[in-house]
Amino acid sequence: MELLDGKKLSQEILSELKEKLADAKGPPPCVTFIRVGEDPASVYYVNSKQKKAALVGIESRLKTFPESITQEQLLEEIGSLNADSSVHGILVQAPLPSHMDERTVFNSVAPEKDVDGFSTNNLGRLVQEDPEAFVACTPAGIAEMIRRYKIKTEGRHVVVLGRSLIVGKPAALLFMRKDPFANATVTVCHSRTRNLSNITRQADILIAAIGQANFVTADMVSPGTIVVDVGINRVDDPSSKKGYRIVGDVDFDAVAPKCDAISPVPGGVGLMTVAMLMHNTMKAWELSQKKNH
Numbered sequence: 129m130e131l132l133d134g135k136k137l138s139q140e141i142l143s144e145l146k147e148k149l150a151d152a153k154g155p156p157p158c159v160t161f162i163r164v165g166e167d168p169a170s171v172y173y174v175n176s177k178q179k180k181a182a183l184v185g186i187e188s189r190l191k192t193f194p195e196s197i198t199q200e201q202l203l204e205e206i207g208s209l210n211a212d213s214s215v216h217g218i219l220v221q222a223p224l225p226s227h228m229d230e231r232t233v234f235n236s237v238a239p240e241k242d243v244d245g246f247s248t249n250n251l252g253r254l255v256q257e258d259p260e261a262f263v264a265c266t267p268a269g270i271a272e273m274i275r276r277y278k279i280k281t282e283g284r285h286v287v288v289l290g291r292s293l294i295v296g297k298p299a300a301l302l303f304m305r306k307d308p309f310a311n312a313t314v315t316v317c318h319s320r321t322r323n324l325s326n327i328t329r330q331a332d333i334l335i336a337a338i339g340q341a342n343f344v345t346a347d348m349v350s351p352g353t354i355v356v357d358v359g360i361n362r363v364d365d366p367s368s369k370k371g372y373r374i375v376g377d378v379d380f381d382a383v384a385p386k387c388d389a390i391s392p393v394p395g396g397v398g399l400m401t402v403a404m405l406m407h408n409t410m411k412a413w414e415l416s417q418k419k420n421h
């Protein structure tokens with residue numbers, strides 16, 4: 129069983145980006161993060177994105193707003209960033225407070241600055257297989273992990289467990305693209321899927337993005353499967369200093385011995401998400417330079 133090491137891969141990607149930027153002239157790429165409220169996980173993730181940006185040589189700015197900000201006010205702030213030519217990427221950290229419509233907010237980011245790839249425009253361009261589309265960072269990270277480990281996808285059965293707009297749907301689109309690193313047969317399963325284990329057992333590659341701790345058990349996986357675990361779930365753990373620990377959607381100890389390869393949590397896809405955000409920011413910067421010449 130091979131461990132799909134997100135830590136090693138993400139460091140590799142960040143070093144490549146840093147090297148690419150070292151020779152760049154003029155102002156560096158700049159990404160602005162928007163965080164609404166003080167959700168501890170969001171504070172942690174945005175912090176970690178800022179640290180990785182600094183490491184690569186990408187400028188990052190942070191705009192924080194109280195939970196009480198109205199959607200209209202937030203849309204105005206995003207409008208100003210859309211108009212600011214010194215900003216190449218904009219990322220609105222999710223989740224947003226319940227009084228906001230995430231779709232409306234994500235769609236208000238200018239498509240060419242939408243480094244999260246959550247907007248209708250970028251999702252549509254992903255469907256059209258437009259190479260200039262920004263692909264959401266977690267599915268992009270999954271695909272990059274599979275590509276860098278030289279795992280064949282062509283003609284193979286990829287089963288995606290989960291149909292979210294952020295992970296499941298774009299991941300399915302990525303693996304069905306007409307591309308030598310994709311060309312897979314894709315099945316998407318979700319909470320209403322009947323005979324789920326019958327389907328997951330047919331997977332050559334299983335992407336678990338259902339958002340439930342240890343959901344994928346050993347009986348759901350056939351020997352030799354490649355398993356990518358996208359889950360980030362907190363479970364109580366009195367023996368840990370924090371009182372909790374992070375586990376994935378896969379019961380790792382039971383499933384790993386049956387797999388050809390598996391990504392761990394932590395240390396897997398989460399770290400790839402941040403690396404792909406830096407990749408997308410670089411791409412937004414490069415595209416803006418191309419447009420201005």
Ligand SMILES: Nc1nc2c(c(=O)[nH]1)N[C@@H](CN(C=O)c1ccc(C(=O)N[C@@H](CCC(=O)O)C(=O)O)cc1)CN2
Nearest residue numbers: 173220221222223244265374394395396397398399401
């Ligand atoms: N605007 C966005 N919001 C959210 C996204 C996103 O892609 N864009 N994804 C998630 C959270 N997220 C990034 O924002 C994210 C999740 C997990 C990790 C990560 O590095 N995970 C570590 C474990 C971390 C831990 O111990 O808590 C790992 O897997 O090793 C990074 C980023 C929701 N919101």
